[in-house]
Amino acid sequence: MTPTWAQLAYLVAAVCFILALKGLSSPKTARRGNLVGAFGAVLACAIVFFAEDLDNLMPILIAIVVGTVVGVVGARRVQMTQMPQLVALFNGVGGGAAALVALLELDELSRFAEAHIARFDMAATGFTILVGAVSFSGSLVTFAKLQELMTTRPVVFPGLPVAFGAALLASVGLSATLVFEPNLSWGIVLAFVGLALGVLLVLPVGGADVPIVISLLNAFTGLAVAAGGYVLGNAVLLVAGTLVGASGTLLTKLMATAMGRSLFNTLFGALKGGSTLGAGEASDRPVRSAGPQDIAILLGYANRVIVVPGYGLAVAQAQHTLRELVDVLGEKGIVVDYAIHPVAGRMPGHMNVLLAEAQVPYEQLKEMDEINGDFKHADVVLVVGANDVVNPAAKTTPGAPIYGMPILNADEAGQVIFMKRSMRPGFAGIENELLFDPKTTLLFGDAKDTMSKLLTAVKAL
Amino acid sequence: MTPTWAQLAYLVAAVCFILALKGLSSPKTARRGNLVGAFGAVLACAIVFFAEDLDNLMPILIAIVVGTVVGVVGARRVQMTQMPQLVALFNGVGGGAAALVALLELDELSRFAEAHIARFDMAATGFTILVGAVSFSGSLVTFAKLQELMTTRPVVFPGLPVAFGAALLASVGLSATLVFEPNLSWGIVLAFVGLALGVLLVLPVGGADVPIVISLLNAFTGLAVAAGGYVLGNAVLLVAGTLVGASGTLLTKLMATAMGRSLFNTLFGALKGGSTLGAGEASDRPVRSAGPQDIAILLGYANRVIVVPGYGLAVAQAQHTLRELVDVLGEKGIVVDYAIHPVAGRMPGHMNVLLAEAQVPYEQLKEMDEINGDFKHADVVLVVGANDVVNPAAKTTPGAPIYGMPILNADEAGQVIFMKRSMRPGFAGIENELLFDPKTTLLFGDAKDTMSKLLTAVKAL
Amino acid sequence: MSEPVVWLTIFVLSVFVGIEVISKVSSTLHTPLMSGANAIHGVILLGAILVTGAAESTVAVAVGVVAVVLATVNMVGGFVVTDRMLQMFVRRPPRQPQEPRS
Amino acid sequence: MSEPVVWLTIFVLSVFVGIEVISKVSSTLHTPLMSGANAIHGVILLGAILVTGAAESTVAVAVGVVAVVLATVNMVGGFVVTDRMLQMFVRRPPRQPQEPRS
C-alpha cells in the first residue's frame, strides 16, 4: 500500500496538472502554467522512488537519463516550423509507453493472480493497450506526413474502409477475450491490431487537417493513461490522464471549429470522396500580375502597409526574409504591421510562433480583432502565402465551407498584393474573389524566392 | 455498506448538481439547469429509502410532507420583492438541518464506538455543527434585517469585536475538545457558540450589503453539508456541499466586485467605523426641483424616454405604477425602454425579476451594454429610486468608492429627472454630481406616491 | 488509496468543478444562481433521513424529524423559488398595451 | 464507497474539471495548450517506473526500460518544447531596426 504522505503528494501533483491546464488557457499565465505542470510531473515521478519498493533501479535511472537527454535535445533543436510534427512524435511515444506499461501489467496480473483479476481491471488494461497503440502508430503517421516522409495528401485505397472496419471489430473482440481470458498473447495481438488501426485512421487525413488529428490522438493518449492509472491503482495517473483526455477532446472540437471543419469530416471526409479540401483546381479567369520591381514601387511609396502571413509563408520558410523586408520598409518611414489570423499557418497560433522566432517585434504582431478596423486606412496589404483567411466568401457566400469564419478585412485596403505560386485555392478549396478584384496584383512564385527578389528591389529603390 | 447500484445512482445525482450549476450560469439554460438540480436532489433522496435500512419511516415521511408543503407554499406565496429574505431563510434552515444531523451523528458515534472514532471524523463533525449553526443564526438575522423586523443599519455596540473574538476562540477550543473527547454535551455547547457567532457576524452588516452576506452564508452551509457528507460517508453530500461551498465563495466575490465592495469591508467595515456606506448626509447645494405636473409635460412631449429603475423603486414597490406610466406613454407614441443596471435593486439581477413580475414586456428591458449607446438620443431619462448606477463619479473621480464600476450614461441624455425622497446619497454614500446638473430636475417624494401622481398628471395631458 | 485521501481527492476536484463551472456567470444571474446553489445544499435532507432512520431514542427521532423538515424546506422551497425567479427571465411574447387605439 | 465507484467518481469529476478549465481558451493558444497537455500525459512515466520496478524477467525489464525512455521523452520533451513555444508569445522590448540612421 502506498503510504499516506505519498498519496497526498500525488494529489498535490494532480492539482498542479489542473492548475497547469488552467494557466495554459490564458496568454498571461501560459508559461507559468506549463512550469507548474512540469513541477507536478517531476514531483509525481520523484515520489515513486521514495514511496514504493522498486527493483531494477539502475536500468530505470539510466532510462530516465537517456529519455531526458533525447527529449531536451529534440525539443531544443527543432525548428519552430517543425513544431507540429515534434508534438505528434512526443504524443506517440507517450501512447507507446502507456501500451507497454499495460502489457507488462497484464503479464503480471495473468501470471500471479489469475483467480482474483476483476473483469473491470482487465477491460481497462485492454483499453490502455489498444488506445495506446492506436495513438503510437497514428502519431507516427502524422509525423511522417508533416515531415513529408510521405505524401501529405489523403491516402485512400479501395479496401481501406473494409480494413478499418475489420480492425475495429477485431479490437473489440480481442478486448472482450482479454476480459474473460487474461493472457499476455492476446494482449500482444491486441497491441498489433491497435497499431494497424492507428495507421488506417490517419492515412486518409489530408496534411492541413493533421493538427486536428494530433489533438485527437493526444486526447486518446490521455485516456489510455487514465485507464492505466486505474489498472495500477494510481490516482495521479487517473486524474492527469482524464484531464488530458477530456480537455483534449474539447480542444479538438474547438480547433476543428476554428478552422471551419467538423471532426467527422476531418477523419472520414476523404473516404466519402467528395470534398477533399485543398484539391481545388486553378481557375483561368484573368488576373493582374506583376513582377517584383512593380510591387516594390507599390510598397515603397505607401504610407501604411499591413502584411497578412499565411500557411504558404510557413511552408516556404520565408519568414526571415519577410521580416527583413518589413525592417527595410520601416526604415523608409512606412508603418508596417502584421495581421495574424488565429488559424493562419499549420496549427492554431502557429503564425505567432513563426514570426516571433524570426524576431519580429511583438508590437508589430496584431491580433485579428485588433487590426481589422485598420485595413480601410492601409494603402497596401501584402498577403504572403495566405488565402482563406482573407477570402470575402466567408462573409458573402452562405454555403461556402468557410462561411461564418471570421476573416481579415484585406479587401478594404487600397491595394492588395498576393504572393503565391499559382491560382490554386487554399485549404478550403474554394476560389477567392479577392484575387480577381481590380485592386489586386499577384506576384507569382515560391514565397521565399519572390520575397528575396522583392527585398532586393525594395532596397534598390 | 451502501449497495453499488445506489452508489452509482448517488454519482448520477452529483453529476446532476454539476450540470445544474453549469446551466444556471447562462440565461438560456438557467431554468433547465435548476430542474436538473431538482431531479438530482429528488433522485438522491429517493435512493436512500431503497438502499438503506431505515427505522422511523413514518415520522420521516410525515416530516418530508410537512417540509414540502411549507417550502412550496412559502416559495409560491412570496412576493418578488421579498425574494432575498426568502432565500436567506431557506439557506438558514438548511444550515440548521446540517447542524442537527451532525449532532445526532455525534450522539451515535460517542455512544457506540467511542474507541474507534477517528480524530478526523470528529473534526468534521464539529465543523458541521459550528458552521451549520453560524449559517442558521446568521441567515435568520439577515432575514430579520431584510424583512425590516429590525433596523437595516449596521448594528455596532462597543463590546462587539471583543464578543466576536471570544466566540471565535471558544468555538476553536470546543472543536479541539470535541476531537479528543467526543461527547454530545460539548457538541451542544458548540452549536450555541455557533449561533452566537452567526448573530455577531451579521449584526454589523448594513442592509444593502446583506445579499453579499447571504451568498457567503450559503457557501458556509455548503461546506457544512460537505463535512456532514464526510462524516456520514456519503459521496453525494460531499460533492454537492463542496460544489456549493466553492461556487458560493466565488459567487460572493463576484457579487461584491459587481457592487464595487470588498468582502472584508462588507463584513467588518462598520466595525472600523469610518465609511459606513449609505450614511452619507444630504447636501445643501441648490438643485432644481419640480412638481408632478411639470414632469408630466416633460415626459408627454418627448419622443424617446429611458427609464432607469433602482433600489428605491424596489423599496417603494412602485414597479406596477411605473409600468402603467410607461404603457400610457407608449400609447402616446413615445418610445420608452428600461435600462437595467446589473446591480440595480436589492440583489444582482433583482431588477429584471421585479419588472418581469410587474409584467413589463421583456423587449423593453435593456441590459446596460445594449442601451448605453442610446442615452445620447434620449430626450428624457427618468431615474426612479436609482442613484449610484447613474453617478458619473464612477468615470470621473478616481478614489470614489464606485470608481471603475460601469454605469448607465444617463448624463448624456437631453433631460434627466430624478425621483427620490431627499438629497441623500445612495448606497455608496457619495454625492451625485448629476443631481446638480443644469439639465436635471428632481421630483421629491416616495417613489410609489409621486409615481401615481405623475401617472395621473400624464393621463390628464 | 486510503479512505481519507479518497475523500480529500473528491473534495479537491469538486472545488475546482464548483469554481470553474460558474466562473463565467453574468451578474444578472447572480441571484438565481445563489438561490439554485442554496437549493442544492438542501440535499442534506438525505443526511437527515439517514440519521433519523438510525435514531433510537425518542429525543433523537424528534430532533431528526426537525432536521428532515428543515432540510426539506430548504430543498423543495429552494428549487421552487429559483424556478419562479427564472420564469421571469424567460423571453415572453410582448404584452399589448391596454387598448392602444382607444 | 466501493473501490470502482471511487475511481469512477474521480474520473467523472476530472472530466468536468478538464473540460471547464480550458473552455475559455483563445485559438492563439490552441497549439501550446495541446503541447502542454501532451506533456502532462507523460506522467505515464510514473506507471512505467512502477511496472519496471516490479518486473522480474529480463524481457520484462527490457520492455519496461523502453517504456521509461519513451515516457520520459514525452514528459521532458513536452514541457521543454511547450516552454520554448510560449517564450515566443511573451511580450518583449521592441527590436531596433538595424541602424535606422544610416
Ligand SMILES: NC(=O)c1ccc[n+]([C@@H]2O[C@H](COP(=O)([O-])OP(=O)(O)OC[C@H]3O[C@@H](n4cnc5c(N)ncnc54)[C@H](OP(=O)(O)O)[C@@H]3O)[C@@H](O)[C@H]2O)c1
Ligand atoms: N492554422 C491552423 O490551425 C490550421 C490547420 C489546418 C487547417 N487550417 C486551415 O488553413 C487555412 C489557413 O488559411 P491561410 O490563408 O493561412 O492558408 P490557405 O488558405 O491554405 O492558403 C495558403 C496559400 O499559400 C499558398 N502557398 C502555398 N505554398 C506556398 C509557397 N511555397 N510559396 C508561396 N505561396 C504558397 C497557396 O497558394 P499556391 O498553391 O497557389 O501557392 C495557398 O493559396 C484556413 O482555411 C484554416 O482553416 C488552419
Ligand SMILES: NC(=O)c1ccc[n+]([C@@H]2O[C@H](COP(=O)([O-])OP(=O)(O)OC[C@H]3O[C@@H](n4cnc5c(N)ncnc54)[C@H](OP(=O)(O)O)[C@@H]3O)[C@@H](O)[C@H]2O)c1
Ligand atoms: N443589486 C445588488 O445586488 C446590490 C446589492 C447591494 C448593494 N448594491 C449597491 O446598491 C447600489 C444600487 O444602485 P441604485 O442606483 O439602484 O441604488 P442607490 O444608489 O442605492 O440609490 C437608491 C436611491 O433610491 C432612493 N430611494 C430610496 N427609497 C426610496 C423610495 N421609497 N422612493 C423613492 N426613492 C427612494 C434613495 O434616495 P432618497 O433616500 O433620497 O430617497 C437613493 O438615492 C449600487 O451602489 C450597488 O453596488 C446593489
